[in-house]
Amino acid sequence: MAEVVLNQLVKSYGGMAAVRSIDLTIPDGAFAVLVGPSGCGKSTTLRMIAGLEEISGGTISIGGRVVNDxxxxxxxxAMVFQNYALYQHMTVYDNLAFGLRNRKESEAKIAEKIAHAASILSIEPLLQRRPKQLSGGQQQRVALGRCIVRHPQVFLFDEPLSNLDAKLRAQMRIELKRLRERVPATSVYVTHDQVEAMTLGDIVVIMKDGLIQQVGTPLQVYNDPANLFVAGFIGAPAMNVFKGKLDAAGEKVMVEGVALSVGERNRAALRGHAGREVMVGIRPEHIALGSHGNQLEGSVDVIEQLGSEMHLDLKMGNAAFTVARVAPDAPIRLHEKVTVSIPADRMHFFDADTQLALRAPSLSGALAA
Known part of the structure; x- marks a missing residue:
């Protein structure tokens, strides 16, 4: 295992910057997930760590050693690719052995390492098959096995589950969690799927336009997003966002003509923004049906029945659709007018100009640390 350190890392293609001055430390043994929309620079960053892309500036260190050149x-x-990258003319055994044979290891040692990896991944019955005889999930296990036998300092994963169907992706996420317990190693994992990011990562690195937007644990980036982009990107359904304006005391915010209390949690952060326009965020699971606390009214525009819960799209004046997550048996009808309550201390506030989160100083310091 080894610490991975990116220092002012830059990648440009001609005049276009794909990655712009990234600073990131991934501790020894951590599982870091780079997540973001297409074109945000996450795969380019991974490929620079792997040495598959030349860097345009900055340094990459693995285990205290600068590896730029x-x-x-x-x-x-060791890297696991999206398309598995298996040799189709070779058996599974020979695919696993290929890298070890290039390193001139003995056949006895190779057989020992392959037996160990095959046991971990439950692919012993597949060793004499060829990749075309395997399912997508089995091929992905073989790709993982090829990495395990090498005992690298760092595992790199480039969207390894994106070619699998939804059910198999969920199964493979569980397999990867189990694998981490049995083969602890520093890992860097790239995905556009926030569910993978939240369930697999010790550290979640959210990227946009070649820049890191926030680094934190899954709960940190979910509960305390650093800016409006992170707030909208992490969470499904996405956080609801309204335009608002604070009163002169910074204790109430006007949303769609309704004055809402900002709550004790937010007052310290909002004190310097009194009288200014802000963006107000609330997650769907924190919106409840009923008339208590902060209240907003709207009409039910869309109902999505998911079995375990129900999603309501509510139209509220000029506001964008508001999504609420409620019990699946809630007595709600389409186009019905409903009142929902919004807990003041569950509201998030963002600067209307910079889109940065407005946080109490103590919380900002804790997250920065």
Whole structure:
């Protein structure tokens, strides 16, 4: 295992910057997930760590060693690709053995390592098959096995589950969690799927336009998003966002003509923004049916029945659709007018100009640390 450190990392293609001055430390043994929309620079960052892309500026260190000028084979990393990258003419055994044979290891040692990896991944019955005889999930296990037998300092994963169907993706997420317990290693995982990011990562790194927007644990980025982009990107359904304006005391915010209390949690953060326009966020699970606390009224525009819960799209004046998550048996009808309550201390506030989160100083310091 090894610490991975990116220092002012830059990648440009001609005049276009794909990655712009990234600083990131991934501790020894951590599982870091780079997540963001297409084109945000996450895969380019991973490929620079792997040595598959030349860097335009900055440094990459693995285990305290700067690897900028080292070829991939000398970086002591192993990579799992989206398309598995298996040799179709070879058996599973020979695919697993290929890298070890290139390193001139003995056949006895190779057989021992393959037996160990096959046991961990439950692929012993597949060793004499060829990749075309395997399912997508089985091929992905073989790709993982090829990495395990090498005992690298760092595992790199480039959207390894994106070619699998929804059910198999969920199964493979569980397999990856189990694998982490049995083969602890520093890992960097790239995905556009926030569910993978939240369930797999110790550290979640959210990217946009070649820049890191926030680094934190899954709960930190969910409960205390650093800016409006993170707030909208993490969470499904996405956080509801309204335009608002604070009163002169910074204790109430006007949303769609209704004055809402900002709550004790937010007062310290909002004190310097009294009288200014802000963006107000509330997660769907924190909106409840009923008339207590802060209240807003709207008409039910869309109902989505999911079995375990129901999603309501509510139209509220000029506001964008508001999504509420409620019990699946809630007595709600389409186009019905409803009143919902919004807990003041569950509201998030963002600067209307910079889109940065407005946080109490103590909380900002804790997250920065």
């Amino acid at each position: 080292l070829p991939p084979k000398d970086r002591d990393i």
